[in-house]
Each structure stands twice: as C-alpha cells, then as structure tokens.
C-alpha cells in the first residue's frame with residue numbers, strides 16, 4: 001500500500017480511482033464495511049482504492065483544544081487499511097486553510113484534480129467541506145458535473161433491530177473511557193489497542209511478584225478508564241496473555257496515571273525501551289486502595305486467575 005502525506009505526494013501519472021473519505025479513527029466495523037465495499041468495486045473495475053483521511057483530527061482545527069482521544073494512531077490505521085486491500089492511503093494535513101474549502105472546492109481539488117475519482121463510497125452520515133456543509137446529496141450532485149458515481153452504504157448499527165445506535169468512533173471512545181472494552185471490541189471487531197515505549201516505573205512490581213511493562217502512551221491515546229483488565233501484551237513478536245492495570249496506583253498514593261501490563265507467568269522479560277502494544281479484552285475490576293499490601297497481593301492473585309479464564313474463553317485472539 002502506498003502512503004501519501006498531502007496532495008503533492010500523489011504520483012503525477014495517477015489514473016482513475018475508487019475513493020472513500022473520512023476520519024476513519026479505529027477503522028471500526030462500520031468503516032470496514034465501507035472500505036471493503038470500495039475495494040470490492042475497485043477490483044471489479046480494475047482500479048486502485050484510495051482512502052483519504054486527515055491529520056490532525058478536524059475537530060482540533062475547527063475548535064482548538066478539542067482533539068478527541070484517538071482509537072488508533074495513523075500508522076495503525078494504515079496497517080488496518082492495508083489488511084482490507086486498500087492500495088493508497090492519503091493523509092491530508094488538516095489546516096485552517098484546508099478547513100475553509102467549500103464542498104465543491106474540496107471535490108474539485110482532491111477528488112477530481114488529483115485522484116480522478118470515478119466512484120466515491122461513503123456512509124449516509126458522511127459530512128465534508130467548510131462547516132460540514134457537504135453531505136452525500138451534495139457529493140452526488142457534484143458527481144454529475146465531474147463524472148464520478150457515489151455509492152452510499154448502509155450504517156452498521158449496534159443493538160437490536162430498529163432502536164440500535166450506529167457504530168461510530170465517538171461511541172467507541174465513550175465505551176473505552178467508561179472501561180467497557182468488551183463493548184469497544186464489539187464495534188472495532190478486535191480489542192482496543194494502546195501502544196508505546198516501555199519505560200521505567202517505580203520498580204515495585206518485581207518485589208510484589210508481578211513485574212509490569214509500563215507503556216508510555218502516544219499523545220491523544222484513548223486510554224480505558226482506571227481499572228484492571230484482561231488482555232494481551234504484544235512484544236517480541238508474541239501476543240502474551242496479560243493482566244493490565246490502568247491508574248495512578250492508589251495503593252501507593254501515586255499521582256501519575258500509567259498503563260502497565262503483567263505478562264502472566266513470564267519471567268525474566270526485559271522490555272525497557274521497546275515499542276510494545278497492549279490489547280484490552282475485558283474489564284476485571286476498578287482500582288482500589290486496600291487496607292494492607294497483603295490484601296493487594298491477594299486481589300492481584302485473583303485478578304490473574306480471572307484474566308486467565310477470560311483470555312482462555314475469548315472468542316478471538318488478540319488483534320494482529
């Protein structure tokens with residue numbers, strides 16, 4: 001898959017393509033359906049598929065200080081798009097100037113002049129252009145002028161027939177923030193992942209008998225609510241079953257919020273300085289301050305047993 005940052009990176013001789021545009025944060029199951037459909041139509045036509053996305057998240061430019069926590073950094077989104085069969089990912093720097101483009105200007109500048117779109121695939125709630133003035137009706141109208149077709153794919157909805165809520169990045173972020181990582185996984189189609197470099201913690205874990213990899217998360221990461229979770233620590237090319245702790249370590253009156261993972265039964269791991277990721281399968285309990293260290297240790301031993309059970313019963317393994 002080709003990766004372009006900005007319109008200038010698109011090869012001069014780029015021919016016609018099938019395009020889909022969006023934030024695509026998390027590449028959830030609704031996104032997967034749209035991208036998958038774009039790839040399918042492109043293959044039928046013998047053309048490449050291009051996903052167009054933005055950096056930073058448009059809301060930060062439109063309302064500074066409102067950058068949402070991210071479900072996936074751009075390199076992860078790229079991996080997920082590549083797995084879906086996308087040929088090129090165009091990340092457009094979302095500047096103030098760019099945000100002023102009207103829907104018609106956006107279509108002319110990006111879709112027509114540079115990507116030579118012959119088909120654009122979107123969901124019914126797609127909005128674009130200055131003040132989100134463009135929708136699928138506007139996109140379709142402009143298609144008549146510029147000779148491209150628009151296919152609108154039905155929304156993927158959560159919950160029973162009728163009253164369900166559409167899958168969205170916003171809903172997934174809320175579930176992650178509430179600690180409902182199983183709910184988030186249902187929407188994402190895989191466990192929510194947090195990644196970063198392993199840094200030194202207070203070095204207490206080893207003494208407690210539960211050494212943990214403390215992950216320094218990337219800026220704007222969507223971090224699950226404080227608590228203990230079952231999941232996996234992905235490191236050294238392996239997905240290791242893990243008991244994960246998110247919080248300030250109230251037992252030790254800590255103040256810094258950390259994400260740390262104990263790889264169950266693994267001894268002698270040295271992960272300092274390595275880039276690792278943590279996949280969140282299920283919530284186990286909230287953080288607590290116990291009356292004694294022994295009580296914390298008993299709770300941790302029960303946590304590890306519970307994590308083992310949850311991981312063994314997981315319908316799917318960790319995200320690849």
Ligand SMILES: Cc1cc2nc3c(=O)[nH]c(=O)nc-3n(C[C@H](O)[C@H](O)[C@H](O)COP(=O)(O)O)c2cc1C
Pocket residue numbers: 201202203204205206208210212214228243244245248249250251252260261262286287288289296299300303304
């Ligand atoms: C399964 C598990 C459960 C944990 N539960 C708690 C808890 O309830 N309260 C708390 O303060 N810390 C909890 N922790 C965090 C430990 O206090 C922390 O791992 C330990 O202090 C080591 O910190 P360090 O990595 O900074 O050395 C838990 C850690 C794990 C792995």
Ligand SMILES: Nc1ncnc2c1ncn2[C@@H]1O[C@H](COP(=O)(O)OP(=O)(O)OP(=O)(O)O)[C@@H](O)[C@H]1O
Pocket residue numbers: 021022023024025029030031033034121122123124125126153154155156157166167168169170171
């Ligand atoms: N549940 C869904 N089912 C099908 N398509 C969807 C779904 N959610 C979003 N889309 C479509 O995916 C494309 C990209 O969506 P985008 O990432 O901007 O929205 P989103 O997931 O709803 O996120 P947000 O919560 O930030 O609005 C758009 O065409 C949008 O209509």
